[in-house]
Amino acid sequence: MIQTIALLPGVTLRVFPAERFKQGCLSLQFLRPMCKEEAALNAIIPAVLLRGTTAHPDLRSITLRLDDLYGASVGALVRRAGDYQTVGLYSSFIEDRYAMPGDRVLEPMLDFLEELMLDPIREGEGFSREFVESEKRNLIATIESERNDKRAYTAAQMLKRMCAGDSYGVPRLGECAQVEQIDADNAWAHYQKVLRHSPVEVFYVGNGDPEIVAQKLRRLFGRIDRAPEALPEQTPFRDGGCGGDYTEAMEISQGKLSMGFVTPIFNKSKEFAAMQVLNTVFGAGMTSKLFMNVREKMSLCYSIGSGYYGTKGIMTVSAGIDCDKEPVVRAEILHQMEACCAGQITAEELAAGKEAILSGLRGVHDSPGSIEGYETVAAISGLPLTVEQYYRAVEAVTVDAVAAAARTVRLHTTYFLKGVDA
């Protein structure tokens, strides 16, 4: 279904032809290694590009241009995919057939993307100083505001410690100290490196002619003096030896507990599907053991859930709890994992756990955004399964396979955010 076109060395265009949506979408991502030195620089680039071009020199003229294109949107794309960080732009726009007669959207949109990427406002040897300074403030504010969402904050603090030896410990947008080091000149120099050397993934979902998209992109990349460099291979979790139990006190009324587990099973392992099913049976969703027992039966928390990061083989559990209940919640979470290890999983739990994944997979092709999300992340992180293969692998998972997967899981790090009085 997906047509893959090698546009130029290191530049891949994937097209998912779709007639049934009212909008199309296109993502353009440069692939970078996820590392402390680059994370903040990579994160700021799309934000600066979206501030102004020589023809559309400020935010307002950019938005007016997008308004003309029937309320099209362009946003910064900064993703983590295993050991890689992607930097680029994501745009979505109405299909040409819904525009007024004679009007087109796809072609001018592609031209506008080229303009945003290659004609930013320059000042001396760099980007516009004003844009860079203002986007630095925005990026710092975004990084700092993670603290406002206590659950996300706790999970991030836990991962930072757990992954001290792994790229997964580097926050997706970098850290404030790195943002401070950025200026208009070093950001520009870095951007030139990104444009010249990075592998590029372009993904288009829509009803437009793929050849038109290819043609526009050939012109765009023809303007760059490309010398692509391959990235290092993705690796499973690397232990930095900083595991353990951490506690922090803050002025809050509800405590947050985050637990990090490791498993040698990652997205290229043959047990990958069984591990995904373990995650849903154990902790993801309203039928999971954690939800049914820790929340419903024992009323120990309002929110609880687990997540599995297949690129690394990391499983996390997050819970919002009364501050004085931490030991009992922690014990109960481990107790539920032991039940999984012992194969104490009912036929209903297994069916519900599998169905949660299968139902998501069946719906992947129902919206342009979810198609783009699944396919590009799979391509970039090296998931060797198509939606259909993944589906069949999940269907075939047995209780024994889930229990075997559970027995590979071990607790690595915990982080407890508690109230100051607790």
Added chain:
Amino acid sequence: MREYHYPKLGERLYREVLPNGLMVVVVPRLGFARKLAYFVADYGAVHRRFTLDGQTYEVPAGIAHYLEHKMFDLPGRDVSAELAELGANVNAFTSYDMTAYYFSCTENFEPALKLLLEFVSTPYFTEESVEKERGIIDQEIGMNLDAPDSVVFESLMEGMYRNHNIRVPILGTSESIRQITPELLRLCHRAFYTPANMILCVVGDVDPERVKALALERLGSEKLPVGEKEPQAAEEMSAPVPVQENKMEVAMPTFQLGFKCEPLGMGESAIRQEVIGDLAAEALFGESSQLYLRLYEQGLIDTSFGGGFETVDGCAMLTCGGDSHDPAAVRSAIISRAAELAEQGIDETDFMRMKRSALGRRIRDLDSFDSTCFRICAYHFSGFDYYEFPGVYESVTAGEVAQFLRRAVTAERCALSVIRPLK
């Protein structure tokens, strides 16, 4: 069921009011795997006083949300587990004026729909389960008290309104939920979860006649009485507390600004007011406005800034907010820019472009099952067929938008809620 066509949108849908009063809407999406069903009551957190069978009741704050939590119980059965086994992803939410139960699935649509209709129409509350839920909801209240976004909005409502129940959080408070009993839950269920006060809306590749048949089979055809909601007490248009300040664990100050607007009526005139409000927000502080650019360049707002026109049963407001080092400066800038726009009028070319953009975004939104389903339900309760929106956009004028700004965006009608960091 009758089929309706909307050529401007390339859409069609099926719609019918059943003899029991339930509105059923089916939006066909042929060839899509996903199916989404919303079963919604025209009843939310602000509906605290009502008359049923000749008697008037006043119920505790937070009861609509509490009821939503408790609907998932059936005698000796676990609804969530049954739906999960069918592969359906079920959830619910309570807003100020609506309570929605919904599921999405790719297979087993009919048994899942039957179960949705069954559990929402079956009041089953035991002393023990109602008591146990109190702990869970208390935790949820605690979580909200730690969430700056909820706190900043809820204090804004307190600052803006004297009487309207929107002053009280949707979840209620730890104190108010203590007064909730199985009897009160049964009362609210009987008053508002009757077919004549609800809508069933399905989006997906399904047979509309089957949806209708299942609804009739489960809910019966008898038309039952609906609780009569007491209108919210009248409000003066000024804000009683112009500035509300709180301190929390936040990285930088965050704010919400609100301007009180006249409550909307019903039907097309209400939707017209809403579109005018939306376009006014766009013209005043939308991303393509002069003001947005100036504030962004001055560093007074950042990408977290956003706003729009909000309506709740019995009240309406223009709100905006985000992170800022100087929320009061943002407030002054917005008030003086609104006066300027009201004075000079809105440029016709800019206005056409704004309309095209707003319309394009709404059309793109139709790709989302969730947003389509939600809007069809919400607009139905306002007495309007959502798919008629293109016509409303076409007819709204720049003059109406300028007039709206002149009337609503003034210092007198304004309240500001700010959360500052502890340190």
